[in-house]
Amino acid sequence: MQNIIVRQMTLNDAQEVCKICSEDLGYPCDLHLVTKKIKNIDFTRENVFTALIDECTVGFIHVEKYDLLYSETMANILGLAVKSEYQNKGIGKRLIQAAEAWATENNINTMRLNSGISRTNAHNFYRHLGYGTEKKQLRLLKKINE
Numbered sequence: 001m002q003n004i005i006v007r008q009m010t011l012n013d014a015q016e017v018c019k020i021c022s023e024d025l026g027y028p029c030d031l032h033l034v035t036k037k038i039k040n041i042d043f044t045r046e047n048v049f050t051a052l053i054d055e056c057t058v059g060f061i062h063v064e065k066y067d068l069l070y071s072e073t074m075a076n077i078l079g080l081a082v083k084s085e086y087q088n089k090g091i092g093k094r095l096i097q098a099a100e101a102w103a104t105e106n107n108i109n110t111m112r113l114n115s116g117i118s119r120t121n122a123h124n125f126y127r128h129l130g131y132g133t134e135k136k137q138l139r140l141l142k143k144i145n146e
Helices: 011-025 031-039 091-105 120-128
Strands: 004-008 046-053 056-068 071-082 111-113
Touching (some): 004 091, 011 031, 011 056, 011 071, 046 091, 056 091, 071 091, 091 111
Antiparallel strands (some): 004 046, 046 056, 056 071
């Protein structure tokens, strides 16, 4: 396996991150929106790390501080994806470790994430890294301005 480098995301990662979101996560992606979002990362409350092999972006993780009135601050993983041809090679684990290190640096002791019910391989991956199911829930959305 080639050397995996994990570093903070830059604008140069935008195109590959958009491709990963579309092809590997199955979410439609707009390059201009991803570029704008990267430019606007608020490092006081969030961070995004990319994994590179041979200077090519092969995965990313987005983590944020998650505050509720009734619990200690947690770190919430908003997104984790690795190109399909690079999965099962330790890249996802390295990205999780980067997010956990960021949480520790920010005095956060609990990690949190949501994962789609159909993503059973991802669930097994998270469990293997020590993540457990806290509860099952329904996510509801409503467009309020169109």
